Amino acid sequence: MTDVRPLRSRGDRRQARGPAPSVRPAAATRRGDGKRLSSVATAIALLKSFSEEEYEIGVSDLARSLGVAKSTVHRLARTLVSEGLLEQNPETEKYRLGIALFGLGALVRRRMNLSSEARQDLFALRQATGETVQLAILDQAEIMYVYNLESTQAIRVTSDIGVRKPAFCTANGRAILAFQSEEVIAAVIGRGLEPRAPKTDTDPKRLLRLLAEVRARGYATEDEESEAGMRAVAAPIRGAGGQVVGSVGVAGPVQRLTKEALTKLAPLVIRTAHAISARLGHQYRTAF
Numbered sequence: 001m002t003d004v005r006p007l008r009s010r011g012d013r014r015q016a017r018g019p020a021p022s023v024r025p026a027a028a029t030r031r032g033d034g035k036r037l038s039s040v041a042t043a044i045a046l047l048k049s050f051s052e053e054e055y056e057i058g059v060s061d062l063a064r065s066l067g068v069a070k071s072t073v074h075r076l077a078r079t080l081v082s083e084g085l086l087e088q089n090p091e092t093e094k095y096r097l098g099i100a101l102f103g104l105g106a107l108v109r110r111r112m113n114l115s116s117e118a119r120q121d122l123f124a125l126r127q128a129t130g131e132t133v134q135l136a137i138l139d140q141a142e143i144m145y146v147y148n149l150e151s152t153q154a155i156r157v158t159s160d161i162g163v164r165k166p167a168f169c170t171a172n173g174r175a176i177l178a179f180q181s182e183e184v185i186a187a188v189i190g191r192g193l194e195p196r197a198p199k200t201d202t203d204p205k206r207l208l209r210l211l212a213e214v215r216a217r218g219y220a221t222e223d224e225e226s227e228a229g230m231r232a233v234a235a236p237i238r239g240a241g242g243q244v245v246g247s248v249g250v251a252g253p254v255q256r257l258t259k260e261a262l263t264k265l266a267p268l269v270i271r272t273a274h275a276i277s278a279r280l281g282h283q284y285r286t287a288f
Contacts, residue, residue: 042068043076047085047097056094114237114246115147117279122149122248125272129265131252132157136172136234137245138180139164141188143173146246157230157251165226168193168207169200171234174220175247178211179236185211199224219266220247224254231257233265235273240281248273 045066049057059077063070077095080086084100118135126133126149135147142164150158167173168188177185185208193202201207214220222232234249250265251257257265274284 039076042066042072043080046073046076046080047101050097056089056092056096058092058094062095114276114280118147118237118248118276121272121275121279122147125248125250125268126151128268129250129252131250131257132159134159134172134232134234134249134251136170136176136247136249138167138173138176141167141191143167143170143176143247145172151252153256155253155255157227157232157253159251166194166196169196169222169225171220171222171232171251172247172249174211174214174222175234175236175249176244178214178220179244196226197224197228199228201225217266218270221259221262221266222251223259229254231259231262233257233262233269235266235270237273237280238277238282242282245280248276 046062049062049065059070059073063073077086081088084098086095087098088095114137115135122133122135130151130153132151133149134145136143136145145159145161145163148159148161150156165173167177177188189204193204193207195202219233219235224230230251231254232249232251234247236244237246237248239245248269250269
């Protein structure tokens with residue numbers, strides 16, 4: 001059985017020039033790794049110390065509940081504050097959970113809600129097309145696949161839940177990105193458009209024109225731009241407020257998904273996106 005997959009890098013086997021790197025003894029390496037893991041575990045326990053009843057906690061109380069020194073709490077708290085995972089009340093000097101956790105939680109809720117509402121329509125789409133069906137959301141400059149139904153055919157596109165790809169060169173990503181604000185699109189371009197495959201187009205002006213086409217026709221396509229040997233078509237999913245919250249796409253090997261096949265599949269993918277959007281509470285003024 002052959003799957004259409006991106007090639008995994010085996011690394012550069014060429015000999016590096018210059019002085020040989022220092023090698024730490026194995027025991028020292030294990031001690032260092034153990035110390036880092038201990039710090040991570042303590043940081044996680046620190047974050048879990050907060051609750052609705054104790055939404056602000058001081059250093060002394062945190063140190064006592066965690067069984068560590070105050071200096072350890074100070075060090076971990078400074079790091080967590082710098083990442084937005086904790087905030088410090090300037091008046092009481094106590095700590096509370098940071099806004100960055102809200103963003104992470106919202107991402108999880110959005111993924112769970114979208115996946116649960118879309119499941120029935122995704123199964124129907126795979127049955128109708130016989131190809132791999134993918135559900136994705138946008139996370140900064142990347143898309144993340146939150147649900148995936150693989151084709152049952154021997155040669156097929158495979159993908160795992162949680163896999164990320166650049167939004168600009170994927171059908172799922174373009175279907176979402178086209179309906180974002182100019183600021184969001186500019187931020188994605190500003191991060192750099194790095195090629196992922198021989199056919200990846202990294203020209204910002206052409207990307208803007210392509211996104212305009214996606215907005216006009218209501219769906220996006222991909223022709224071996226994120227992965228050699230694969231084509232895809234995707235359409236945006238809207239939430240109750242009308243905002244685009246994700247996309248649904250069909251992906252398959254170029255042998256079956258010709259450019260003509262993508263065009264024929266587009267109306268079906270759009271109808272599926274509309275059906276999922278309706279489940280999320282969005283009402284379209286006109287039916288496709």
